[in-house]
Amino acid sequence: xxxxxxxxxxxxxxxxxxxxxxxxxxxxxxxxxxxxxxxxxxxxxxxxxxxxxxxxxxxxxxxxxxxxxxxxxxxxxxxxxxxxxxxxxxxxxxxxxxxxxxxxxxxxxxxxxxxxxxxxxxxxxxxxxxxxxxxxxxxxxxxxxxxxxxxxxxxxxxxxxxxxxxxxxxxxxxxxxxxxxxxxxxxxxxxxxxxxxxxxxxxxxxxxxxxxxxxxxxxxxxxxxxxxxxxxxxxxxxxxxxxxxxxxxxxxxxxxxxxxxxxxxxxxxxxxxxxx
Numbered sequence: 002x003x004x005x006x007x008x009x010x011x012x013x014x015x016x017x018x019x020x021x022x023x024x025x026x027x028x029x030x031x032x033x034x035x036x037x038x039x040x041x042x043x044x045x046x047x048x049x050x051x052x053x054x055x056x057x058x059x060x061x062x063x064x065x066x067x068x069x070x071x072x073x074x075x076x077x078x079x080x081x082x083x084x085x086x087x088x089x090x091x092x093x094x095x096x097x098x099x100x101x102x103x104x105x106x107x108x109x110x111x112x113x114x115x116x117x118x119x120x121x122x123x124x125x126x127x128x129x130x131x132x133x134x135x136x137x138x139x140x141x142x143x144x145x146x147x148x149x150x151x152x153x154x155x156x157x158x159x160x161x162x163x164x165x166x167x168x169x170x171x172x173x174x175x176x177x178x179x180x181x182x183x184x185x186x187x188x189x190x191x192x193x194x195x196x197x198x199x200x201x202x203x204x205x206x207x208x209x210x211x212x213x214x215x216x217x218x219x220x221x222x223x224x225x226x227x228x229x230x231x232x233x234x235x236x237x238x239x240x241x242x243x244x245x246x247x248x249x250x251x252x253x254x255x256x257x258x259x260x261x262x263x264x265x266x267x268x269x270x271x272x273x274x275x276x277x
Contacts, residue, residue: 002029003046005053020056020063024049027107034103048100052077064108067116074118074140098140159195166191189254196247197226206232215252219245 005021108114167188168179223242230238
């Protein structure tokens, strides 16, 4: 087990047990309280050490009043999130909050602390078909939602992506090793998605008559694109935009597809099934 030791190697003095004694007592409960990993013991110990160092810097006790602890947590968060990096590489802020929450929860249950530095918000969630109260520590940072993690292609990589869909190489020449199918359709839809930002459901069910008309002359002004409510997210009508080049690529494919469906063109060799 990991332990905290003061510089003078003492766990108590004339005032009684020190804060390190309380922290070490809590650390000994970790294996039986949901943290069996030695790595967790070390991380929690480092988090407690950083907190005690901060309190000592401000001449505060680990079991001070609620007002003092809340103020100390504010300065601690400010230093932790915007202070010198080399001082706080031991653990992240989320780990700091988790460790200190468990420590103060243990201290309150043991009768050592009368106040905690955290504020809890109580909400309701559905668990196994019934509503239960769920607490949330407001000191935690907001987690990034999945849609915020979307990585966008830079313009040159997006152009390279569209060339790849069209069966072209980096030099914009036909790639003889390309073995894909429907490169015209794929390239047009790739430009459509990049130009409008349509969701997969919206462009998957797109109909030809829903494609806006192509302006008579090229324009730098974005062209509005109405997204029907039946295909839009939440069945709510919305309007997006598309650039002229991307819209021209869509119209070129539509015209080619219509021409091929009316013409007499047939493949030079039909597909044949070969038994193994």
